[in-house]
Amino acid sequence: MSKYTEDDLREELKTQEYEYGFYTYLDAETFPKGLNEDVIRAISAKKEEPEWMTEWRLDAFRKWEAMEEPEWANVTYEKPNFQEISYYSAPKKADPNKSLDDVDPELLEMYRKLGISVDEQKKLQNVAVDIVVDSVSVATTFKKTLNEKGIIFCPISEAIKEHPELVKKYMGSVVPKTDNFYAALNSAVFTDGSFCYIPKGVTCPMELSTYFRINEGGTGQFERTLVVADEGSFVSYLEGCTAPSRDENQLHAAVVELVAMDDAEIKYSTVQNWFPGDKNGKGGVFNFVTKRAVCETNAKVSWTQVETGSAVTWKYPSCILKGDNSTGEFYSIAVTNNYQQADTGTKMIHLGKNTKSTIISKGISAGHSHNSYRGLVKVNSKAENARNFSQCDSLLMGDLCGAHTFPYIEVKNKSAQIEHEATTSKIGEDQLFYCNQRGIDTEKAIALIVNGFSKDVLNKLPMEFAVEAQKLLEISLEGSVG
C-alpha cells in the first residue's frame, strides 16, 4: 500500500523551493564591502543628509565598535563578518520623485512576482505601499490622499530632509542608539525604511504598507521604520519582506520604533518571508530586528507577526506601557522548517497604572528546526493593577525539531495579575487519518490543522494580509501551493 506519512511529508518539505528566490537584474549601484567612518559618511552623503544626521550615525558607529555581539539567544550561527558586507546598494534607476510610469519596467516586474503589483494595489486595495528594494525606497503610492489628511508617509531618507523636527525628536527615542549590538549597527548604517506620522485625531483612511526586499548579493539590509501616532489617532501598518535565494547568509538588522501618544492606536503587522536557507541549512537571511513601541496614556499598540522566513531570527517586538490605562498586544505565528532557527517573543513593560498586555504566540516547528518563544512581562512598582495574559502554544511536526519556551516574569507590584498558559502538541496520526477519511489528503490536512492552530493570530491580521499569510504557512510547510 502506498503510505503517505509524516516522513514522506518531511522528505517533500526538504525539496521544497523558496518561492520568492528569483533575482531581478537591476542596474545597481553597490558600495564596496567594508565598514568604517568613511563608509558611513559616504552613505550619509549619498542620501544628501544634513550634518546632524551624519553625526548621529557616527556617534552610533563609535558606540557599536565598543559593543559585543549578544549570545544569549537560543540560536547558533556563524557570526557575520561585518567587513564582508556592502552597506549600500541601490537600483540605479530608482527615483522616488518620479511617477509610477517612470519606474523601471524590471522593477515593476519584480513587484508583480512578489504579488504586489503597485498599480493593482493602488486601484484595488486600500493600501498605500512604500517599497524598499535593498537600500532605497522606490515608490510610494497614494501620497496625495494621505497628504489631504495631513498624514506623512514617506521614505525615512526623505523625512530626514523634509521633516527634520519630527525625525530628530522621535528617532532613537524608543530604541536608543546603544540599545543593543544590532540596533547600534543599524543606527550607524541604516539606508532606508519608512516614516509615518498621523496627526492628532486622524484615523488613517487606509492601511499603510512597506514591502522590503533584499535583491543584491553580498549586501545587508538595515532599514529603519518610525511610526508616530499623535493624540487620538489611529493607523494600521503592514510590513512584508522577501529576499532571493543565495548560498551566503545575508544580514538584515532593522529597527522599528512606534510612538503611540495619548489615546492613539497603532496596529503593526508583519509578514516576514526572508529566504530561510536551503534544505541543508545553507544560506538564508539572518534576521536580527529590534522593534519597540511606547504607549502613552490610554494608547494601544498591537504587534502581529507571521514569521516564516530567515535562517536565524532574533526578534522581540515590545511595548513600553508608560501611560496609565495603556494596552500592549503581541500576536505571533513563527514557522521554522529544515534548519531554521527562531528565537522570538516580546517584552511587555508595565509602568503605568491599569496597564494591560496580551501575548499570544504560536510556534510551529518542522524538519530539524528550532523554535523558541522568549518573553518578558515586567511590572514596575508603580504599575497598580497591571494585567497580563500570555499563551504560548507549540506545534511539532516530526521528532527532529524542537520547541522551547522561555517566559520571564518580573513583578514588583502586588496588585498585578499575571496569567501564563503554555501547550505543546504534535499533529496526531489520528487527526491525519480522520481528515484523510473525509477525502482530504495529508498535505492539505496539515495545512488545515496548522491554520486552525494559528487561527487566533491569523484573525488579527488585516484581510489582505491574512490571505497572504495563510498561503505562506502552506508554502513553508507543504509544497503543494506553487
Next chain:
Amino acid sequence: MLKIENLHAKVEDNDILKGLNIEVKAGEVHAIMGPNGAGKSTLASVVAGNENYEVTEGTISLEGEDLEDLSPDERAHKGVFLSFQYPVEIPGVSVTNFIKTAINAKRKANGLQDMPAGEMLKMIREKSALLEIKKDFLSRSLNEGFSGGEKKRNEIFQMAMLEPKLAILDETDSGLDIDALRIVANGVNKLKSKDNAVIVITHYQRLLDYIVPDFVHVLADGKIIKSGGKELALELEEKGYDWLVK
C-alpha cells in the same frame, strides 16, 4: 457494492481479523454486532484504509475495484465514509470549514470545480436542518469540547454532506440520548437509497428499531461467526454472545 473475502489484518503483530467474509449490495443495510474487542472497529478502519493496520491476506473491493492500492483519501473520493466511534478534535477548524474542505477535495479528485459558495451554504442549511443542528454549532471547532452525542450527530452531518456510496457507522448510537437517536437515525434513513449501502456497527437493538437492517452479522474473534435477518439482533439482545462463541 462492497465485497470482502478472507480478510486477515493485523496491528503491531497482533492478528485481529482472521478470515472475514462479507458482501454488501447496493440498497442494503447490514448490522455488525459482536463482543468488545472482536475487531469491529478494526474492520471499519481497514476498509477505510487506515495504514496502522496491515492486511496480510484477502481482498476488499468496492464496486468491483480492488481497494488495496488506494490511500484513505482516495477511498473517500470513491465514496467510502466512516462515522468514527471516537471522532478526533481539530482545534481552530470550524465544522463548516472542515466540511467545505472535504467536499471540495472530493470534487477536485472527481474532476469537478469547487462547489459554489451559494450552493454550499444551501446544502449546509438543508443538512443541518435534517439533523436539527443549530447554526452556531457549525462555527465551533471540529469536535473540540463537543459532548459525546454532539460528536456523533456531527459525524452524520458530514455523512449527509458527503453523500457516500458506502457508509460505515461505528457505534454511532453510543452517547446519543433518546431524541437524538431518533433524529440521527431518521437522518440516516433519509440518506438511504437503492444506490448506496450502510453498515451499522452497534451493541444495541434500539438503533436497529429505527435503522432496520436487511442482514445482521455477528463478528467474534476476527471472523463473522453467524449471519441472519433482523430477528438475529433480537435474539442476541436476549441471549448475549456466549451461546455462539462457546
